Amino acid sequence: MAQEVRGVIAPGKGERVRIETVTVPDPGPGEAVVRVQACGVCHTDLHYRQGGIGEDFPYLLGHEAAGLVEEVGEGVTDVAPGDFVILNWRAVCGRCRACRRGRPWYCFDTHNARQKMTTAGGTVLTPALGIGAFAEKTLVAAGQCTKVDPSVPPSVAGLLGCGVMAGIGAAVNTGAVGRGDSVAVIGCGGVGNAAVAGARLAGAARIIAVDLDDRKLATASALGATHTVNSRSQDPVEAIRELTGGHGADVVIEAVGRPETYRQAFYARDLAGTVVLVGVPTPEMQLEIPLLDVFGRGGALKSSWYGDCLPSRDFPMLVDLHLQGRLDLGAFVSETIALDEIEDAFTRMQAGDVLRSVVVM
Structure with missing residues (x-):
């Protein structure tokens, strides 16, 4: 059955973010529910809050995330409950003209979960970059989940989901x-x-x-x-x-x-x-x-675009480089914060006081 979790909402253009109850539906075919363990505060989230990307408010912010797959829907075979994953915002289709030409990093038909998360009152939320990970749990397309070595700390793994990979x-x-x-x-x-x-x-x-x-x-x-x-x-x-x-x-x-x-x-x-x-x-x-x-x-x-990455290829490779000591992902983390500190993190980011704030659930 659907679950209720806490999430960070941008209610309108230029308005301060706030924590609300978010309803996360059970995963449908090709979908997965992920328990978010960490999520970086990216400038793109601030763009959403400021209305610089779109006007589909309210937004469920957050996209630079790592966590554990909790449930999967019908037909999902690449990930399973318990897998540690990094979330990506370009789940490739495998069928478009770019994918058929062997260039899936240019996929022209990337996709997200079909079902919508809502507020407790039933207002449909637009997840930032199709993810919405400033929440205790989120619903994504299973193709947005990239399985990686679980020995990497979530606070650094999630950064590969956007900024560091880009x-x-x-x-x-x-x-x-x-x-x-x-x-x-x-x-x-x-x-x-x-x-x-x-x-x-x-x-x-x-x-x-x-x-x-x-x-x-x-x-x-x-x-x-x-x-x-x-x-x-x-x-x-x-x-x-x-x-x-x-x-x-x-x-x-x-x-x-x-x-x-x-x-x-x-x-x-x-x-x-x-x-x-x-x-x-x-x-x-x-x-x-x-x-x-x-x-x-x-x-x-x-x-x-997204560092022209192919998540299934690049995320595990970069995690391995970090675990080998050849890529210091920890150097990008300026601070770890709680879910209710994101507005203050935006202020520090704009002032240039941090490289990355990371929300740890």
Whole structure:
């Protein structure tokens, strides 16, 4: 029968979040109920609260999560009750034209649970990124559950469900960073610093971290940046060029999502270099770059969806790297908090005081 749990709701645009009773239905065909053990506070959740993503309020926030499968519906075979899983927001269909071409990370028909969670009063909730994990339990499509080694702490495992995967994937998958490459990362929040870690894993020889905040740059250095640039005091394009022999970086990853920082990334890359946009812009933003410059510089301008990851492939691999001591996921966790502290965590995130707050149930 349906269960009632506590969850964090964004009731309307710009309104403070609040804890309400959430009704979680029994899983139907192809669905699973997951008991959430930990969930990161991601900037995307703040975008939802502010109305920057959609207007389907009220939202059940939270998506960067790990937990235990509690129940599964008819036809589910890939996971079972008791499995420790990381939740993902791009459950691939296996049938669309991208999947049939062997590129499931581009799946054009990703899906979520068909049933809806509601408030105790029956109001339908929109789960953030189809997950809604700022709750003690949540209902998802079974394909959104990726089974991983249960020895990894939930507080770090869940980060792979969004921010850390987006950043590492932007470097390794989308940017195809190779051994000996030079890489610049503009914006060193959770996603940008994950891109720094990904560039290090890929064997980049020079990793240049750019940000306005020396605290974030210090974290970038700990995660593998060989050089840092504070763009309050230095022109980042000139600094990146100077650090790369006057040429620009082979790969520049823009992890802010603003037109001005994208232009910096565009002009800070080498000829035939690659720009990867992984920062999320807001709907009103516009970009203007001379088309001749786009033509004359060659190379590639890419957007990175979820780090172009395939959860079934990438999540277990990154968990293994963490357990081997080769990827310090714990470095991304600034603090652990309770479910009723999320509004304050948003404030600290906006102030740049934390890399990631993680709700531990």
